Amino acid sequence: MSTTVGNLARASALSIGALALAVMGGPALAWQPTKTVEFIVPAGSGGGADQMARLVDGIVKKYKLMDQPMVVINKSGGAGAEGFLYVKDAKGDPHKIIITLSNLFTTPLATGVPFNWKDLTPVSMLALDQFILWVNADTPYKTAQEYIAAVKKAGPNKMKMGGTGSKQEDQIITVALQKQTGTKFTYVPFKGGGAVNTQLAGKHIDSSVNNPIEGVANWRGGKVRPLCVFDEQRLIYKDKITETMSWSDIPTCKEAGVDVEYLMLRGIFMPGGVTDEQRDFYVQLLKKVRDTPEWKAFMEKGAFNQTALTGDEYKNWVAKAEQVHKDLMKEAGFLAK
Template sequence: MKLITILKKLAVACMFATNIINASNTNTIDNIHFLIPGGIGGGWDSTARSVGEVLLKAKLANSVSFENMSGYGGGKALSYLIETLKKQNNTMMINSTPIVIKSLQNYFPQSFRDLTLIASIITDYQVLAVREDSSLKSWNDILIKFKKNPRKLKIGGGSSRGSLDHIVSAQIFKAAGYDPKLVKYISYDAGGKAFNALISGEIDVLSTGLGEVLEKYRLGKVKIIAVTSLEPIKGIEDIPTFKSLGVDMSFANWRGFFAAPGMSEKQVDKFANILKEMYDTTQWKEVRKKNGWSDLYQPKKEFRQFLEEQEKSISSLMKELGFL
């Protein structure tokens, strides 16, 4: 009799434990496929892969997969997502400010309005960086070379001409009092190739996101000239801001996730909720610190309002710089 009572108590305890486990995993998604519109090693790639790995480790997703589809400044992946929408119910596409820029330039016919918005997740500031052994040791050295002959200063980035890395570098020189149209910009397919071009000496200066070079900076492979944040970034206060060097400018690049048009509200909410839950995990806090990112969680409606406001400000900036 006692044995039966004990077994019953064990059964109840097991059921209770199972309910707790199930309750804690209510937002777990079985599978997430990340569509990355650029090559390996760029900002989109590192962000998507970091998010996927954190979701796995935090048990917010049971499996994740990644697909790099570069081409047309992100337009190839965007078109693919829309054209194959019926089989993309578990797909999230990473993107950032370039989706606004390229749409304004009519580089591709679609815009963020043609997609389902999930949420923005981070802000990544831009930097100018040089090789550690470069003769260009400071912002002043760069200006001296630019003033002698602007065409001799080769600035590269992991995005096409007229896109984010080009626009920000042009904005920096304009804020310093120079003609932004004189900036010689060389484009590469994703940040990895642009970084290799810097190391090989093919370019003098790299225009990129802080998160793409921060670890390389810590390893002594590059020197970061300055960052486009208004204030020094916590933990890396030794990197000056352009503003502190007398260049009155700042720029923050968001990154976020989109889905195919027509995705159900239930699925959209599930994606957005696990991204929000991710913020509280130790794994995410470590990734964010490692890359110098700042959290920027804006789901659906907030995200759309943010993009509409950025579209207006970016359009004004691009006209001022001569890109529109």
């Protein structure tokens, strides 16, 4: 019932908008950007969100999907708070979009910096990023069970788990893992996912929960080994990555007896207070981006979960994800005091 009401309300809003246009005598063309679009990345250059933003930018330019130029701007200060506040403050500005990662939820919860996804307009989910449990290839652990058993045997705080930042997704997964298995890792925070994987390849830490794209180069180079993926089903990509394995050969953590699931949002938001036509322009733009071969190749290389939601579905997903993060972080004691 409520959806019908929502649809009706939206339909009438649309017709009022159309009416307004008709009255003003303007051409009934869809809205288009009239100046440079700023694409904000609330993370440092070289990270997963940055790579994805630059790919989108590259595809938009290559296929000339937009008349106005687009520029990628990194605003990584305060675990992304700098970028989110910048977009929040640009209320009503249709020339700014932002790509999010889990710090959309974790940063305000952990630091108390005043922003919430409800300050923004959800545009479209691009994909969901997976997390994989990795160990160094020289270690004897072939499965997640073996590794967890070894961690238990070593005793609390003996094995080192590396991750990006503090009180963010990597540490949340680590805490969930500990709770599930009754182990205790020493969590070592680093600045970025690439650095974490290099540290693992250099044996400075014992394991990591890197995204596929952060670990794939070292996996192919025979330096690290994936143990399990934190999702309810296996990855769908069947092409061989190493000589013997493809992404789909990695078991889920649940199969391995570690029932932990976590997916990270890679989605696009706009400032609050923009019109539906303005939002729809970007929805269409991103749909075109997702249809290109470059995007598909990127998805496959990074073994992404290609769920892409828009509209209310997307909004509901985000609301649910926020609640999940609230619960997880409350349990872990990560909430700002």
